[in-house]
Amino acid sequence: MKKVTIAALTILMIGLAACKKNDDPGPGNDNFETLKSTVLTDFTNIVAVPGYSALDNSAGALSTAIQNLNTDASEANLTAAKTAWKNMRGVWEKCEGYLFGPVEDNDYDPNMDTWPTDYVQMDSLLKSTNALTVNDLQNITLSLRGYHPIEYIIFGDHGNRTAASITARQKAYMVSLTTDLKTTCHALYLSWTSAPVNFAQQVVTAGIGSTVYTKKQQAYLAIVEAMIAICEEVGEGKMKEPFDARDPSIVESPYSGNSVSDFKDNIIGLQNVYLGKFGAGDGKGINDLVAVKNIALDNKLQSQITAAVNSFDNISVFYELAIISQRPQCQQTMTALATLKGTLEDELKPFIIQYIQD
């Protein structure tokens, strides 16, 4: 009987011990704590910095191609310049998946990507005898600088430019424009990698010494807000505005007909951020964090992002034509983007606020 009592007491003690409040974060939480740092490091070192490095390099490649075209105005060199422009554009649009930090603080974005082009002033400038060196261009109005004036010169109207038709003044202008663009991209890259800004360091040390992000949560929210913003810009701005107005003249990148690729690359940029990927680089992304706590949300986000990215492939003509002839396909993409934006706002942002509080 005594043995029974002892056994009963033992069971009771074990039972009560088991009843203590569960302070143990449970499976996956050690991993989660580590991941919180790893994801920020990988975002920086695998997505953002390589993205800006690729942008810097592609600006160099464009500059070389434009120089070659300037030296020898052959059709082959014009084609090479167009390819280099589109390559660079693809990298930039992907970088727009994380439009925060120096790119907005120092106005690098409007310095290289202002739309529309000011044709009247461009014509006046080209007809004048004003010098067209890089210095001359660096404080002219933004609508005469960056991607789109270069695009206009090398593509013409929907790609109808011929190498022989590019005038000497246009050549001088495009050479300085690409040099200016390269300078901007290099400065953007340096702002992440070197003093005085060294923004990469600010993100990596979020919550542990960063002066910009005193908490990790702030860095995560900056990333998520940028994801939301690019969804909004594409789905509710760049696509919706010409779509609603049925006005092809509002569509960006009309000379190269590159609009749909631009839009798609923006959302691939968002996908890169979520998955922690860029090019061949593949690190830990926000998806890994989400999966630890809420696999259903991760599945949902991955599937909505993929759906949004793939939906662009249904638009098979230039966007300025698609807003007239492929309206259901355009609408389908905008709906996919609105759905994705809703999940980012209503589920991913609260997830960050709930689980990343330091």
Next chain:
Amino acid sequence: MKKLFVISSMLFIVILFTMCNKAGVFADSGYDERLSGGIATVFDETSKSFGHQVTGLNERDGIVHGLGDGAFEKTFVSAPAPINSGLGPVFNNVSCISCHHNDGKGTPTAGFVNSSLLFRLSIPGTDVNGGPLAINGFGGQLQDVSIFGKQPEATVNISYTNEIVTYPDGATVTLRKPTYTLINAYQALPAGYLISPRLAPPVFGVGLLENIPEATILSFADENDADGDGISGRPNYVYNPYTNQTELGRFGLKANTPNLLVQVASAYNQDMGITNYVFSKESSWGQPQSDNLNDDPELPDSTINNVVFYIKTLAVPARRNVTDPDIIKGKQLFTQINCSGCHKPLVQTGINVTLRSVSNQRIQPFTDLLLHDMGDGLADNRPDFLATGKEWRTTPLWGIGLFAKTNGTPFYLHDGRARTIEEAILWHGGEAENIKQRFMQLSKTDRTSLLKFIQSL
């Protein structure tokens, strides 16, 4: 049985009347201090924090807000152009967003593509409407950029000299005092002209400010300092070119603008050279380099209305860290040394049946929207309607702690001369001189708490 009926009836009546007591006002502790804009508050502390739509807009209003948002970012180009046509011929910048960086403040330079500073111009005297007297050939605002082939009215040279301020405890702060010089004027400026620098302010929360009852603003006024606290505070009354009436000034750094329509219309016209239904003549009207054609407006009426609605429905970012003991202490000091005399922490907006998000909200704008003498250090010495050359409108402090996020590098005060909130406080003079002195006499710890509180706004 009858007795039981009487007793239960009386009990029922007592209970019924008890329930009828008038609803009391919530205690302060019943409110969430973070809700700076009441229902029109957004929880975001990133660089995008000034750009959020208020919650609760219906679908149609959401669309209008979106259209205004798009228009706010539109870059104007010179005419004739298929879209966004009509820039200039002289202007300050090419889009709303160029100056109002991330819907916030910008950079205190002038004439560059990323500049957010403009200069009002006049000569002594008043015009027929009681406003500043414009200069022939220049108007009331300097346009320091031009389209190709035209000449800016003038350019502005900005230089700073350092001034050291020393606290009683020996700590020092370096202030930078700006000097503004107009150079390369396209024609001679008259002798004795007056200039006033204005850095683009944030544009969120302005729908709430527009909805503060006039009587509330006037109740803050104490023109003759009857309560003897050293703070007077008086309203500006300004000419509304759309209604052709004199009205209470609410917006603009000297409260020289009556409402958001006139504010937005004036910015399009004066800052970008875009004519519209409120201001139908080019800013360069009458100048030799203007075409002087009255063939406009360049801006569709709907666009200006959309942009007005857009800024009217931009939410106020929530306060942060409100339970931090230092910040609670800072808040007490803010009231104790009477910063709150002008920077009113609590204001109730009026009823607005057309826009629920700004209607009847308990907001924390930290402004009284009145003019105050800020002393010689900040004086522009250029009267603007009833505002003297030393008076400025109390700047709303909500969102001020996020300037570093929205702008990268934060700048404070009407011309961005202050690089920190501490510098901005130390520039206060005039009616705020005593309060500044009280701030300076605080211990270093208390000063830090007060600054942390302001950073939490």
